[in-house]
């Protein structure tokens with residue numbers, strides 16, 4: 001944990017001191033051991049206090065934290081034999097959306113997710129998780145593969161949105177997203193989606209039509225970024241904090257609005273501090289929901305129910 | 318299906334509302350700045366007679382131009398929860414809604430009517446850019462689902478006419494959920510074996526393009542309409558380059574294989590009649606009578 005968010009400055013200062021003390025203790029200075037215990041306790045308390053009352057805008061910063069675990073991390077830990085499958089068979093391979101076959105708790109699944117990439121180079125390689133049409137068309141190919149073989153689908157959502165570029169438009173960005181939604185509404189296998197970081201607009205919903213929709217505690221899900229919303233409605237990007245409040249984009253909001261089925265609470269301090277613990281919590285939640293869905297057996301009722309879930313959304317608020 | 322109990326009641330208020338533009342008025346074309354006599358503009362379906370600019374029009378004009386004369390009725394759409402997020406920017410969302418209702422005389426950004434086109438039963442869902450930029454919220458989702466149900470019930474074709482900037486931000490995540498909801502609507506029509514034709518007009522962008530508008534059995538664009546996913550300004554700010562000329566216009570989409578055809582407004586009705594006729598009446602009456610007469614001839 002090296003990069004700190006601006007509201008974490010006090011925590012960062014404390015951790016700096018703790019580091020120094022640890023260094024002293026390890027080099028034989030026993031006088032500061034008591035002070036170290038005291039500081040560690042107050043650092044933990046400060047972390048709890050800060051994370052207990054994060055504002056929506058602060059949660060957006062946590063959701064976008066570069067050290068948050070990404071799709072590749074979840075695939076590595078939760079899946080065995082993970083075998084990525086590449087390409088849309090029409091134009092290109094798009095590394096902003098990865099997907100493939102793997103085994104989750106023994107059974108075969110198709111796992112698909114936005115990948116934001118790690119490090120400066122990795123982020124550029126994966127285009128910051130902003131897909132071109134090819135990414136969505138690859139996802140469609142994998143949804144259909146899963147359907148043919150009766151394999152459940154897991155999707156991991158983590159994107160600022162679909163890439164806004166000339167070539168993306170020329171090759172049918174809108175049509176590609178529409179087909180991904182249409183395909184997901186038509187398949188007969190269990191689909192579970194989890195928003196693990198940023199659920200940004202059309203690029204997110206393209207992978208977000210599922211029987212069960214889960215969301216990490218500090219993740220966000222929104223029709224537009226708070227910055228984008230502020231610049232349009234307030235004509236000032238400085239009002240992003242207000243936009244983040246108004247848009248209702250947190251996991252608690254999603255529960256209240258009936259959009260998600262479960263908010264998977266992250267350890268205090270967020271997934272970027274505790275990646276292994278977070279991935280394990282996500283795995284447990286997916287496992288539970290998948291067992292429930294599999295218990296319902298294979299039938300075309302599944303897609304009827306999935307459609308009804310979306311038809312009902314927002315009708316009983 | 319509770320909404321069906323009152324679907325045929327037309328919105329009297331909207332139908333008889335006073336037209337505000339006086340008959341003998343000169344208007345200026347936004348494109349070529351030439352003066353146009355209002356009556357000529359109406360007669361030309363709001364297409365500039367000088368430069369062929371297709372001006373934005375609303376459901377009233379669309380329904381009258383596309384349905385057979387006196388054949389259509391608007392349906393009353395199910396009500397949706399108003400202002401689910403209690404949204405307020407520089408203005409309260411509820412106040413924006415009120416203003417837009419007063420200015421347009423319409424309830425929402427989509428209107429649905431059923432009637433006939435060349436005697437073929439048809440349901441049209443038409444967006445209205447004048448109403449909050451035609452933005453898609455819960456009401457649009459309900460309208461598309463209702464239009465689809467009505468089309469299936471009446472074995473009618475479904476036509477959507479899009480004119481929108483995309484999602485209605487004031488409804489937050491609920492507006493995003495209208496992408497799957499409207500996709501369900503057009504999927505249901507398709508699964509019932511009925512034609513769904515999407516007509517894209519200026520502008521069609523954002524979540525609407527990325528859902529029902531791009532899923533037509535046939536997709537038609539009006540000349541020079543702006544059609545895309547991301548808005549041109551967003552793209553320009555991202556890539557920091559000037560956009561190619563004609564970018565995201567109907568003709569550009571046609572060149573890139575994204576729409577079936579670009580059809581001038583004055584040819585839209587006859588094009589729809591031809592397409593719907595071929596899809597709905599695959600065996601024309603003339604060829605059936607030819608077969609009949611051959612059989613009669615061989616038996617005698």
Ligand SMILES: [Zn+2]
Pocket residue numbers: 346347348349350351365366367368369370
């Ligand atoms: Zn003109």
